[in-house]
Amino acid sequence: MSTDLSGLLRPRSVAVIGASGRRGTIGAEILHNLLHAGFNGPVYPVNPTAIAVQSVRAWPDVRAIPDPVDLAVIVVPQPQVLGVVDACLEKGIKGLLVITAGFKEVGPEGAALELEMARRVRAAGARMVGPNCLGIVTTDPETRLDATFAPTFPPEGTVSVASQSGALGVAMLDYARELNIGIRDFVSMGNKADVSGNDLLSWWSNDPHTQVILLYLESFGNPRRFRDLAAAVSLCKPIVAVKSGRSARGLVAASSHTGSLAGADAAVQALVEDTGILRVDTVDELFDMAAFLAHQPIPRGRRVAILTNAGGPGILATDACEALGLVVTDLPGPVTEELRSFLPPAASVRNPVDMIASATPAQFTRAIRALLGCEAVDALIVLFVPPITTDAEAVGLAIAAGAAGMDKPVISCFMGRHGVPEALSRLQAAHIPSYAFPESAVRVLAGAARYGEWRARAPGVAVTPSGMDMTAACAALAAAVPDASGWLAPGDVAKVLGAIGVRLPEAVVAESVGEAATAARRMGFPVVLKLVAEGVVHKTDVGGVRVDLRNEGDVFAAWEEIAAALDAHGLAGAMRGGLVQPMIDGGVETIVGVTRDPTYGPLVMFGLGGVQVELLRDVKFRLAPLTDRSVHELVRGIRGYPLLDGWRGAPPADVPALEDLLARVGALADACPTLAELDLNPVKVMGVGQGCVAIDARIRVA
Numbered sequence: 001m002s003t004d005l006s007g008l009l010r011p012r013s014v015a016v017i018g019a020s021g022r023r024g025t026i027g028a029e030i031l032h033n034l035l036h037a038g039f040n041g042p043v044y045p046v047n048p049t050a051i052a053v054q055s056v057r058a059w060p061d062v063r064a065i066p067d068p069v070d071l072a073v074i075v076v077p078q079p080q081v082l083g084v085v086d087a088c089l090e091k092g093i094k095g096l097l098v099i100t101a102g103f104k105e106v107g108p109e110g111a112a113l114e115l116e117m118a119r120r121v122r123a124a125g126a127r128m129v130g131p132n133c134l135g136i137v138t139t140d141p142e143t144r145l146d147a148t149f150a151p152t153f154p155p156e157g158t159v160s161v162a163s164q165s166g167a168l169g170v171a172m173l174d175y176a177r178e179l180n181i182g183i184r185d186f187v188s189m190g191n192k193a194d195v196s197g198n199d200l201l202s203w204w205s206n207d208p209h210t211q212v213i214l215l216y217l218e219s220f221g222n223p224r225r226f227r228d229l230a231a232a233v234s235l236c237k238p239i240v241a242v243k244s245g246r247s248a249r250g251l252v253a254a255s256s257h258t259g260s261l262a263g264a265d266a267a268v269q270a271l272v273e274d275t276g277i278l279r280v281d282t283v284d285e286l287f288d289m290a291a292f293l294a295h296q297p298i299p300r301g302r303r304v305a306i307l308t309n310a311g312g313p314g315i316l317a318t319d320a321c322e323a324l325g326l327v328v329t330d331l332p333g334p335v336t337e338e339l340r341s342f343l344p345p346a347a348s349v350r351n352p353v354d355m356i357a358s359a360t361p362a363q364f365t366r367a368i369r370a371l372l373g374c375e376a377v378d379a380l381i382v383l384f385v386p387p388i389t390t391d392a393e394a395v396g397l398a399i400a401a402g403a404a405g406m407d408k409p410v411i412s413c414f415m416g417r418h419g420v421p422e423a424l425s426r427l428q429a430a431h432i433p434s435y436a437f438p439e440s441a442v443r444v445l446a447g448a449a450r451y452g453e454w455r456a457r458a459p460g461v462a463v464t465p466s467g468m469d470m471t472a473a474c475a476a477l478a479a480a481v482p483d484a485s486g487w488l489a490p491g492d493v494a495k496v497l498g499a500i501g502v503r504l505p506e507a508v509v510a511e512s513v514g515e516a517a518t519a520a521r522r523m524g525f526p527v528v529l530k531l532v533a534e535g536v537v538h539k540t541d542v543g544g545v546r547v548d549l550r551n552e553g554d555v556f557a558a559w560e561e562i563a564a565a566l567d568a569h570g571l572a573g574a575m576r577g578g579l580v581q582p583m584i585d586g587g588v589e590t591i592v593g594v595t596r597d598p599t600y601g602p603l604v605m606f607g608l609g610g611v612q613v614e615l616l617r618d619v620k621f622r623l624a625p626l627t628d629r630s631v632h633e634l635v636r637g638i639r640g641y642p643l644l645d646g647w648r649g650a651p652p653a654d655v656p657a658l659e660d661l662l663a664r665v666g667a668l669a670d671a672c673p674t675l676a677e678l679d680l681n682p683v684k685v686m687g688v689g690q691g692c693v694a695i696d697a698r699i700r701v702a
Contacts, residue, residue: 005195005203007095008129008136009185010143011070012041015062015093017084018075019045019053026099027075028054029149030135037146037153044069063091071095073135073147078102078110081131085117089124096121097147098130104191105132118193127199133190134166137173139183140209148173148188157182158211159290162200164189164218168283172216175287181294184210198225205233212293214286215241220271223600227274227623234276235459238298238451240289241277243268267600270621273637274630276454278447285443288435292444295431296409298452301378303329304445305371306352308383309359309390313415314352317381317438324446328352335374342366357387361398368402368410379449381441382412400430409448413441460627463663465501473499474672477701483534486676486700490532490579493697500664502680503693505584511577513559517552519580526550526583529558530696533566533574537698540611542569548583555580584693587684588643588653591619592662592694594669594678596702602669606662608640609682616640626666631659644685653685657692676702 014034020027031054034043044067045053048060059065062072062084072088074081074096081100088096104111114131121128129136135148139156146153150169154176161176161183163169169188176183184207187200197217204210213233220226230239272279280286304326308314318328331339331351339349342363348354353371355363364382371380382399386392392414403410412434435441473496480492488496490509497504506523509532510516520527531544539545543565546558559578566574591609596602604626607619620637622630635641635658646652661683669675680694 003199003202005095005127005199007070007093008097008127008195009138009145009187009203010140011095011145013044013067013069014039014041014071014073014145014147015044015046015059015065015069015088016073016075017046017062017088019047019058021050021053026149030073030075030099030147031056033146033148033150033153038144039146040142040144041070042067062087062093065091069093071097071145071147074098074100074130076100078113082113082117082120085120085128089120089126094126096126096128096130097133097136098128098190098193099133099135099149100130101132103131103193114191114193121194128194129187130190131193132166134163134169134188136188137183137186140185148186150174152177154183154186155180157184157294158209159183159214159294160185160200160204160207160210160212161214161216162187162189162197163216164192164197165216166190168216171283172214172287175283179287179291181287181290192219196222198222198229201226201229201233201239205229205237211237212290213237213239214290215239215243216283216286217241217243220599223267223271223623227271230275230277231459234451235455238289238293238448239275239277240286240293240447241272241279242281242283242286243272243279266621267597267603267623270603270623271600273633274623276451278451280447288433288440288444289447291433292409292411292448296411296433296448297407298455299379299409299445299449300452302446302449303327303376303378304381305329305331305374305377305379306381306383307355307364307367307371308352308385309355309357309364309387310383310385310415311348311354313383313385313413313438314354317383317413317442318352320439320442321446324442326442326446326449329376331371331374332376335370335376338370339367357385357390359390361390361394364395364398365402368399369406372403372406372408372410377408379409379411379445381438381445382410383415383438383441384413385415399432403430403432409445411435411441411445413438457629460629463626463628463631464667465660465663467501468664468667469499470667470671473497473668477672477674477699480701482701485535485537486702487534487537488699488701490697493699496668496699497694497697500668502661502664502697503691504697505581505693505695508580509577510580513556513578516559516578516580517555520549520555521552523580523582527555528581528583529555529562530579530581531562531566531575532577532579533571534576536571536574542566542571581695584684584695587686587692589682590644590658590685590692591679591681592665592683593680594624594665594675596669596673596676602666602675604634604662604666604669606634607638608643613681622666624666625670626663628663631662631666634662635659651687654688654690654692655685657690658683658685661692661694674701676700 018027019031045058047058050058072093103114138145152173336349476495480488508519529546531539589610593605602624603621644653677700679698685692
């Protein structure tokens with residue numbers, strides 16, 4: 001399949017099939033927009049009943065056009081679309097934009113028609129956007145294409161946008177115009193029958209004029225390809241995305257700790273963390289980020305200075321910085337002395353710097369220069385509340401003058417005024433974004449700082465721990481006989497994990513209390529006794545675990561206690577035996593797990609473990625296979641990581657051994673598609689050099 005999208009995004013000629021002269025119809029508005037946006041090439045209306053459409057000569061059939069056509073915009077009723085596509089392909093057109101709706105979004109019959117249309121397009125070596133879409137815009141001066149029925153043509157710029165929603169696409173184009181955010185390309189993908197977000201990422205990664213990529217996505221067609229593409233693109237160009245569907249139904253039939261903790265959004269968030277994408281919640285935030293990233297440098301760190309002419313906004317900004325991980329840095333003595341030299345005595349020269357309401361434009365400029373010149377400052381937030389005595393336009397000029405020639409980001413907030421107010425033309429020319437409230441400005445700066453940190457880190461490389469026999473592991477999974485719910489017996493679990501080098505404690509499955517006592521005596525006290533019963537996943541929930549058994553009498557008593565607990569839970573007779581293991585003291589209890597998302601594939605989970613895991617929910621997910629970078633970030637991404645790093649004088653845990661275990665589990669999940677769920681809980685991470693042990697292990701196949 002061709003990766004060349006020039007027929008769609010850089011066409012030299014366009015045919016509008018279904019063009020109309022009746023304004024208000026889609027066929028008329030698209031033709032009108034093409035003509036009035038100044039498309040730099042011929043436009044051919046195709047209408048079998050008209051000699052001319054909107055004063056442009058019309059053709060009865062696309063094949064009748066005597067000249068080559070690069071792009072065909074198809075706006076005909078759904079039953080006619082397939083025939084029109086065939087005519088376009090016969091004409092040799094390589095770019096097709098199908099605006100018409102009524103395909104997979106309406107049911108199986110429409111989906112089958114859409115699939116056949118995409119098959120024919122690909123077989124001919126052409127590319128197609130749509131169906132069921134708003135259209136395409138490019139402000140490239142050599143093209144100037146507005147093949148949409150939207151009312152707004154955006155200003156020229158360096159931001160390229162892909163939207164899976166046509167309705168939101170209209171709002172995006174309006175927003176870009178309102179906020180004066182320059183657009184390079186805009187593509188409404190519609191049903192993504194052919195061209196997808198992956199194709200557009202690949203195209204824009206090679207477009208030197210695209211500096212920022214914005215995405216509104218409802219689904220990923222190929223998540224693994226998207227992950228690889230987005231991670232590569234993010235190293236040089238920021239990608240900001242709104243991904244809808246956070247509240248969708250969670251994973252089906254998830255009964256393990258890992259499965260119950262993997263909500264509908266876990267896979268998407270894991271994808272975001274792997275790729276460096278800046279994920280936002282709303283289209284409003286999407287364009288807030290774009291206004292900054294399109295023109296301001298990425299901050300080199302998280303240290304922020306705040307300059308304000310009112311105390312309240314400075315406090316709000318400070319609180320927001322602390323909440324979002326930015327550091328309101330202490331200013332060194334020479335900087336505070338310089339500020340004190342020209343600010344009034346009532347001003348506060350500590351960060352945040354409050355110049356008070358009487359601050360003049362000249363003082364804004366001098367303060368900005370002083371703060372941006374400070375080595376302890378990575379970025380500056382300028383807050384302005386317009387008092388009666390100070391002209392907002394003059395302050396805008398002052399901010400632009402202060403920031404001129406500096407290599408650190410400056411972001412402003414003119415309280416209550418979103419975007420760059422028209423009166424502040426010099427601020428607009430300086431490309432310093434302005435936001436209505438301090439929290440919005442801080443949120444944008446925090447996102448840019450996170451992106452800068454992600455980009456500065458070395459890219460991850462695949463990790464392949466030694467001593468893994470993946471063939472044997474997958475064979476053990478295939479040979480195992482699961483119970484009715486798909487869970488494997490303890491012996492089969494041990495075979496699978498043993499093949500990939502996961503350390504498990506010695507374990508014996510006893511069918512009677514006598515066998516349990518004998519096994520305990522042989523392995524040495526103290527021991528642990530765990531319930532073996534089909535259909536019971538979480539043994540502690542039914543009183544199925546007894547620990548620190550120090551003699552045979554304890555084992556007999558524990559067996560009876562477990563049986564009584566089962567009876568109390570209405571599970572009399574469910575006990576099939578007991579698992580005897582040596583008691584292992586010490587270590588930090590963690591959980592390592594796998595669950596399989598039907599779209600994104602296997603997810604590896606890590607967090608604090610034990611019986612409170614669902615209560616604490618201190619877990620993170622990453623997509624398999626893992627890299628050295630994702631393993632490193634997975635371990636350090638939980639709130640409880642300090643417990644592994646020697647919290648309050650405790651000896652540090654063997655984090656390298658834990659990372660090795662995660663890499664092994666990730667490799668197993670990636671290699672064996674029948675692995676549906678895996679729980680290692682708890683995994684006890686012992687002291688440095690002592691490794692880690694999976695105390696309890698569960699595997700479900702599907």
